[in-house]
Structure formats: structure tokens, C-alpha cells
Amino acid sequence: MKPTHPALESLLREARVWRGPGAAESTGRARCSTGLQALDAALPVPGWPESGLVEVLTPAAGLGELSLILPALAAITTAEQPVLLVAPPHRPCVQAWQRAGVRLAQLHLLETGADSACWAMEQALRAGCCGAVLGWLTAPDDKTLRRLQVAAEHGRTLGFLFRGASQARQASPAPLRLAVEATPAGTLLRILKCRGRNPPAQAIRLRASLLH
Amino acid sequence: MLWAGIVLPHLALDGALRHQLPPAPLSADNPAASLSTQPTGGSVGPLELIAAWAYRYSSLVSLEDQDALVLEVEASLGLFGPWPRFRESLTRDLRALGFRHRIALAPTPLAACVLAGAGRNVAITRDSALASALSSVPLSAARLPVGSCESLAKMGVHTLRQLLALPRAGLRRRFGPALPHHLARLYGECPDPRQCYQPPDFFAARLEFNHELVHHTALLFPLRRMIEDLSTWLSRREEGVQRFELQLEHANRPATTLTIGLLAPARDAAQLFELCRVKLEQTMLCAPVQGLSLLARDLPPFNPAPGDLFARACGDGSSWEILRERLRARLGEDVLFQLQPHADARPERSLRAVPVLTREPASGAMPRRPTWLLAPPVPWRGTVKGILAGPERIESGWWDEGDIRRDYYVIETPQGQRAWVFRQAGSTADHWMLHGWFA
Structure with missing residues (x-):
């Protein structure tokens, strides 16, 4: 059945309502491919969304959570759009980032305290001039998350928010939530929430252990 | 003629x-309605x-x-x-x-x-x-x-x-x-060479208030007018301003000087005013203000960035340059930076923070490096499940007091993390130091 009401059509186009399994694929546009075929296939649009907040929940560092988004950063910086890292936990080793295709001239870092990090990330998302904004915020509350999501939609900017795995149970306004899970066989990626589609039950393999 | x-x-x-x-x-x-303009220092x-x-x-x-x-x-x-x-x-x-x-x-x-x-x-x-x-x-x-x-x-x-x-x-x-x-x-029978007037190559303006101002907000109105003058003056000269000073003059104390420095020249009145306002809000007024002066000497040529005809008009519509200056004005001048590789084998010195990276640095051929680099390295107390790569010996720096002799390994932990660790060259003991994450 084809919806005829314009308001209904726009709702469906923007994937704001969940349509249940078997419904027609949403026709939204992806920003760029995630670089993982399985993830592209599992998302409502084949790749990272055009804008909005993406949460990446990780139990520990070094599980491949950055390599998940490096292809996206490479695509965005190659398109001459600035990428801002807000309060990163460590310094990026630029040689590795360069090897992944990230253009350093478009990579900006902001090292600041927790309070100003939230403010800075919101400003950067809202300004609409960045290709992507990556934030490592310590325990942002509901209100902050909602502000960030609204800012990202207002500025039509893609925001990646890295948080601890313990915050998976906290409700979040982010349209896409991914959890990185460490298993003996390697690192898995589980889609906790994605707007416009049922999150698949199956986890996606992010990185296989070389020792198993 | x-x-x-x-x-x-x-x-x-x-x-x-x-x-x-x-x-x-x-x-x-x-309250600042009655102010008078006077030329600076009678010059x-x-x-x-x-x-x-x-x-x-x-x-x-x-x-x-x-x-x-x-x-x-x-x-x-x-x-x-x-x-x-x-x-x-x-x-x-x-x-x-x-x-x-x-x-x-x-x-x-x-x-x-x-x-x-x-x-x-x-x-x-x-x-x-x-x-x-x-x-x-x-x-x-x-x-x-x-x-x-x-x-x-x-x-x-x-x-x-x-x-x-x-x-x-x-x-x-x-x-x-x-x-x-x-x-x-x-009568024009012989040439009449003349010395032509050259406008001064700096901008100075000063306002003296008729009463003392105690609040920031009262300063904003005359400040906006001054910034607008500066902006008009700059656009006439095809220049931008990169650094300028605001002086708040008090009765019996030295003036408070606020320096506004930008990473790239700008001349948009709204942007400059916004920066001044943030700077002013962060300043405690130690005494009532009697006068306000603005001095701009650092005036490089300014080429407005060519706009993209099909650029995404969304958000606040502010450019990266404006966002950058806004963040710097609020959070400090050195919190925002870029990284560039530096030709040094020692990982600690292989990257440098610079305020602005003007062109893309060339990527050199390097052995595999982690995505995060810890500064400084920390002792690794966890267990090592296995070694994925290594050793890679890095031995350098005997000439500048930064001597290192290390064997680097890529290891995997039982949790599946990949880490970049080292121990002293030749050592076989389990004294690992964690220097990076393959995140």
C-alpha cells in the first residue's frame, strides 16, 4: 500500500517510525559506507547516517572501536570537511591515521575539561560546518545527550559519541547505538538501536582474534 | 590631471x-548613550x-x-x-x-x-x-x-x-x-611633485564615557560600534585583522588590556564582536570603566574564502573558521590544535601539535603503528595472551638526552584488546610498558 499523505510520506522517508519486519526499505541516504559489509546491510541506510548522533559503547580501549569509523573519517576528510575530536582519551598516532586515509589537514583536536567538552561538542554539531564530530564525554546525562542529538540534527552533522559499555542500559536519544563486545574469538559489534529498523539479533564480527 | x-x-x-x-x-x-569620540592621544x-x-x-x-x-x-x-x-x-x-x-x-x-x-x-x-x-x-x-x-x-x-x-x-x-x-x-608651466597622503597602517579608536560603567553589558554597545568601524575600515583596505587589543581604562589604575588573537585574519563585524563579547564576559572588571580603546596593528591581507555555491546551508551556517575562533575564545587559545608527523623514530616525538596545519603533510613509510598513542607510556600490569608482531627495535636519541633502546611488540590481551607495548632492548623479563592501542 502506498501512503498518499505528504506528512506520512515524510515521516517514513526520514525513518522516524518503526515499520516492523518486512516493510519496504527506507530510502534515506547514507553519508558514507561503514567499510563493513555486514554492518552496511544491517543498517536502515547502507552506511553511516547523513546526520545525527551515533553512540559507540566500548568496555575497554583497543578493541577496534576506532578502526570502525576510520574509513568514514577518511572519506569525510578527503571530501575536505573538517573532523573535530573533542576530548580524546589519548593522542592519535597520526602515522596510523594517515595510513588509514585520513587527511591530517582536516583533523582537529580539542583537549579540554568535561564540562567544556559537552559545550564544545554541541557547538561543533550545531554549527553545521564539520563533517564529523567525535566526542569522549565522561558520563553525559540524559539532558546532555538530548541536546547533542538536537544539535546534530540542527546542524545536519554526524556525531560519534564514545561511551563505556556500562551505559548500554541507559536510555539514549541517539538514533544509532552500537556496542563493541569482546569475546575470546574476537571483537563483535552489536547494534543496540537503530532508528527505522529492528536491530538485528546477530552480532557483527568487527575483528577476529589472531590467536584463536 | x-x-x-x-x-x-x-x-x-x-x-x-x-x-x-x-x-x-x-x-x-x-547608559552609554552620552559618549564622545576623541582622536587617540591627540595624534x-x-x-x-x-x-x-x-x-x-x-x-x-x-x-x-x-x-x-x-x-x-x-x-x-x-x-x-x-x-x-x-x-x-x-x-x-x-x-x-x-x-x-x-x-x-x-x-x-x-x-x-x-x-x-x-x-x-x-x-x-x-x-x-x-x-x-x-x-x-x-x-x-x-x-x-x-x-x-x-x-x-x-x-x-x-x-x-x-x-x-x-x-x-x-x-x-x-x-x-x-x-x-x-x-x-x-600655471602648470613646470611639474609640481607632491607628497601624497598615506593613511596610517593601523587602526586606533578610543571612546571616553561621560560616566563610569560598571557592567559588561554597558560596554557592549560602544564596543559594537567600534568593531563596526574597524570592519568597514578593513574592508576598504582589503585587509583582515589577526590580533587586536581592547583597553578598558579605569580612573586610578592601569588599564585592563584584552588581547584578541585569531588563527586566521577575519573582518566580519559580527564575528569579531562575538569574540570580544566572550572575552569581555570572562574578564572581571576590577574597577569602573571610563574609556574604551581599540588598537589593531596586525593587519594581514584578507582574501574572503570563496564560498561553495552548492554548500550545505544548514545549522548556524557558520564556517569552520568562525567555529574555531568561538571555541578558542571561550576555552583558551591552546586547547584547539592539529597534529603533524615529525621525522623522528621515537614514538613520543613522532608527532607535533601545531595551531594550524596549512597543507597536508606527506605520509612516510612507517612500520605498523597503533591508532592511539599514550603519553607517557604506562606500566602494563595485565596479562599477555599472545604476541602478534615484534620485536621492532627502536634505538635512537643518544644525541639529545632522549636516548631510548626499546623492543616494541604488538600483543593481544585476554579481553581481545590489541596493545602496543615495549620492554628494554634485549630484556626477556615481563616488564611491559604500554605505549599505544590498536583501537
Whole structure:
């Protein structure tokens, strides 16, 4: 059945309502491919969304959570759009980032305290001039998350928010939530929430252990 | 060339009156409504002010004595002309500035001044008409060298026509070479090289308030006006400002100086005002403010960034440059930076933070490196499930006190993390140091 009401059509186009399994694929546009075929296939649009907040929940560092988004950063910086890292936990080793295709001239870092990090990330998302904004915020509350999501939609900017795995149970306004899970066989990626589609039950393999 | 001569007979008086006039109300409900503009440190006299004004009409502006200036207008007629309209705009501006004046147009600068000074409201565009226009001008208005006017009057010579009739050789013998040379310049018989007015290459403005201001908000209104002046001035000069100072003047203390530094030149009034406002809000006013001055010396050329016709018009619509300055103004000047690789084998020194990276650094061939680098390395107390790669020996830095001898390994932990660890070269003990994550 084809919806005829314009308001209904726009709702469906923007994937704001969940349509249940078997419904027609949403026709939204992806920003760029995630670089993982399985993830592209599992998302409502084949790749990272055009804008909005993406949460990446990780139990520990070094599980491949950055390599998940490096292809996206490479695509965005190659398109001459600035990428801002807000309060990163460590310094990026630029040689590795360069090897992944990230253009350093478009990579900006902001090292600041927790309070100003939230403010800075919101400003950067809202300004609409960045290709992507990556934030490592310590325990942002509901209100902050909602502000960030609204800012990202207002500025039509893609925001990646890295948080601890313990915050998976906290409700979040982010349209896409991914959890990185460490298993003996390697690192898995589980889609906790994605707007416009049922999150698949199956986890996606992010990185296989070389020792198993 | 055609020269407009502007004579200001009451220059000093008009200039002084300008500061006495009650200022127009700027805003009905603003406490800073009654403020007065004064030139900084008395360095700008009224004639310099007029010259700066005239510079907007012509690039050749020259001061003549203490009460007149000339500007070349033939090249500007295409923009502001024809002459009657040009003259109209000059008059209108001068009236608005509060200066009484007389204007005349002539083919030589000296003749333009003399005709204007004699009160002849004429516009002479041809050399042939110059002599007849000057003939009846009294010698007292002819700007002759000092003393010669009186001597000539005693001889019964009162007008330029009579003077011109006298043989030049005789004049030279009696009055020296200055008088014949003056006449030659007046009639365009010899060249008249002049020193042209050059506008100062810095911007300074100062406002003095009639009462003391205690709040930031009261300062914002005069500040906005100052920034707008700066922005207009910069756009006329095709320049931007990279660093400028705001001085808040207090009664019995040294002034508070706020320095606003930008990573790239800018000249947009709204952006500059926003930066000043943030800076001002962060400043504690230690005493009431009596005056505000702005000094901008660092004025590099400014090329507005070419806009993308199909650029995404979304969000606040502010560019990265504006966002960058906003973040820096609020959070500090060194919190925002970029990284560039540095040719050093030691991982600690292999990257450098720079304020702005102007071009993409070349990527060198390097062995595999982690995505995060820990600074400084920390002891690794966890277990090592297995070694994925290594050892890679890095031994360097004996010449600069940063000597290292390390064996680097890529390891995997039982949790599946990949880490970049090292131990002292040759050591087999389990004293690992964690230096990076393959995140």
C-alpha cells in the first residue's frame, strides 16, 4: 500500500517510525559506507547516517572501536570537511591515521575539561560546518545527550559519541547505538538501536582474534 | 590631471567645535548613550582627519599649507562624477563632518587651492582657460612665498594679471627663485611633485564615557560600534585583522588590556564582536570603566574564502573558521590544535601539535603503528595472551638526552584488546610498558 499523505510520506522517508519486519526499505541516504559489509546491510541506510548522533559503547580501549569509523573519517576528510575530536582519551598516532586515509589537514583536536567538552561538542554539531564530530564525554546525562542529538540534527552533522559499555542500559536519544563486545574469538559489534529498523539479533564480527 | 582644491578657512575652530557638540543620542535606554569620540592621544589633527576622509575619493591626496588640501579627481570622475555631482558629495560630507569649506576645480593643484581660497566657485577643466580664471585673483589669495605679497603690494601690483605681466627675470633678481617657480607651478608651466597622503597602517579608536560603567553589558554597545568601524575600515583596505587589543581604562589604575588573537585574519563585524563579547564576559572588571580603546596593528591581507555555491546551508551556517575562533575564545587559545608527523623514530616525538596545519603533510613509510598513542607510556600490569608482531627495535636519541633502546611488540590481551607495548632492548623479563592501542 502506498501512503498518499505528504506528512506520512515524510515521516517514513526520514525513518522516524518503526515499520516492523518486512516493510519496504527506507530510502534515506547514507553519508558514507561503514567499510563493513555486514554492518552496511544491517543498517536502515547502507552506511553511516547523513546526520545525527551515533553512540559507540566500548568496555575497554583497543578493541577496534576506532578502526570502525576510520574509513568514514577518511572519506569525510578527503571530501575536505573538517573532523573535530573533542576530548580524546589519548593522542592519535597520526602515522596510523594517515595510513588509514585520513587527511591530517582536516583533523582537529580539542583537549579540554568535561564540562567544556559537552559545550564544545554541541557547538561543533550545531554549527553545521564539520563533517564529523567525535566526542569522549565522561558520563553525559540524559539532558546532555538530548541536546547533542538536537544539535546534530540542527546542524545536519554526524556525531560519534564514545561511551563505556556500562551505559548500554541507559536510555539514549541517539538514533544509532552500537556496542563493541569482546569475546575470546574476537571483537563483535552489536547494534543496540537503530532508528527505522529492528536491530538485528546477530552480532557483527568487527575483528577476529589472531590467536584463536 | 584635474585637481579639486578644498580650502578650510576655519579649520581649527571647526575641529575644536566638533568635540564640543552634544553627541546625538545613540540609544534611548542605554547608559552609554552620552559618549564622545576623541582622536587617540591627540595624534590626529583635523587636517589629517579630512585627508583620511578625502582618501576615499582619490588615491592622490595632498596637504597644502595648514588649511587646504588637494585631491586628484579626474581618475575618480568615472566613479563619482560628473563634477557637479562629485562636488555635491564632497560638500555634503564636509558639512556632515562640520567643516566650513570652499571647493574649486583646476588643472594644477596650486591653482585649485588658489581659486578655492579666493572664493571662486569655478570648475576649470582646460589649461587654456586657467590663465583668464586666475587673472583677477588678488595676490593676497595667491599663496605666494612669505613676504613677497607685501613687497609687491608696495610696488602697486595687486592681482595675478599684473604680476604675470612683469618680466620673470626681474622677479627672480628681486625676490629670488621661489616666486617665479611658484608662478610656474601655478600655471602648470613646470611639474609640481607632491607628497601624497598615506593613511596610517593601523587602526586606533578610543571612546571616553561621560560616566563610569560598571557592567559588561554597558560596554557592549560602544564596543559594537567600534568593531563596526574597524570592519568597514578593513574592508576598504582589503585587509583582515589577526590580533587586536581592547583597553578598558579605569580612573586610578592601569588599564585592563584584552588581547584578541585569531588563527586566521577575519573582518566580519559580527564575528569579531562575538569574540570580544566572550572575552569581555570572562574578564572581571576590577574597577569602573571610563574609556574604551581599540588598537589593531596586525593587519594581514584578507582574501574572503570563496564560498561553495552548492554548500550545505544548514545549522548556524557558520564556517569552520568562525567555529574555531568561538571555541578558542571561550576555552583558551591552546586547547584547539592539529597534529603533524615529525621525522623522528621515537614514538613520543613522532608527532607535533601545531595551531594550524596549512597543507597536508606527506605520509612516510612507517612500520605498523597503533591508532592511539599514550603519553607517557604506562606500566602494563595485565596479562599477555599472545604476541602478534615484534620485536621492532627502536634505538635512537643518544644525541639529545632522549636516548631510548626499546623492543616494541604488538600483543593481544585476554579481553581481545590489541596493545602496543615495549620492554628494554634485549630484556626477556615481563616488564611491559604500554605505549599505544590498536583501537
